[in-house]
Every structure is written in C-alpha cells, then in structure tokens.
Amino acid sequence: DIRSYVAGHYQEYSRDVNGKRYVCTGSPTQVANTLAGYQRPAARANNAGTQYLRYDNAIVSIGPDGTRPCSIRVEDLSAGYNHGAFIFLGPGFYPGAPSGGAGGSPGGPGGTK
Numbered sequence: 001d002i003r004s005y006v007a008g009h010y011q012e013y014s015r016d017v018n019g020k021r022y023v024c025t026g027s028p029t030q031v032a033n034t035l036a037g038y039q040r041p042a043a044r045a046n047n048a049g050t051q052y053l054r055y056d057n058a059i060v061s062i063g064p065d066g067t068r069p070c071s072i073r074v075e076d077l078s079a080g081y082n083h084g085a086f087i088f089l090g091p092g093f094y095p096g097a098p099s100g101g102a103g104g105s106p107g108g109p110g111g112t113k
Helices: 002-009 028-038 077-083
Strands: 011-015 019-023 043-047 050-054 058-065 068-076
Touching (some): 002 028, 028 050
Antiparallel strands (some): 019 068, 043 050, 050 058, 058 068
C-alpha cells in the first residue's frame, strides 16, 4: 500500500482532515519515480512542477510546499477527487474516468481554459 510505504520511508511534518505531508529529498520527479516503482499508479500527471499519482484510494502529490523544495502529500481520493479538484490533470484524474479513458479537461487549477 502506497500510504504505508510513504509513512515508513518519509518523515511526516503536517496533517489536516484531508491528508498528510511528508518531507522528501531530491526532485519531485525522482521521488514520484521511486513511489511509482514501488506501486504503479492508476494515473500520473505533472502540473507546474508538481507530480500527481492517482491510486485506487489516494492521490499522492509531490512538489514544493512553502520553503520546502520537496514535499509529499497523501490524501484520500474522496478529499477532493470526487469534487473535481483534480479535473485539470486530465484523463485518469477526472471523477469516474479510468486511467486510459477519455474525459478530463485541459484547464488549470484556477478553472478550465
């Protein structure tokens, strides 16, 4: 399970009702490759320097957080995914879309294009 792997290999530094954040070293791409190598995600995307990995029950985001150049955020799929928070990532991230399916939107975090 990706949650157990991240919790066992990275130090948690914050949490909220939707997820937890962990400190990582290296580039977000390198860390995403490591995580994807451990457990293959159903979908993967990159947006504005942040890597996103979608699993059956979680979204893992790897990117900068404030002054931290590398941070891993693990959150429940239901935290934002079912409400369309990740729609801007395109196919595989649109609610209900399979990883290879059509759907999604080419828009950005502030709304669609």
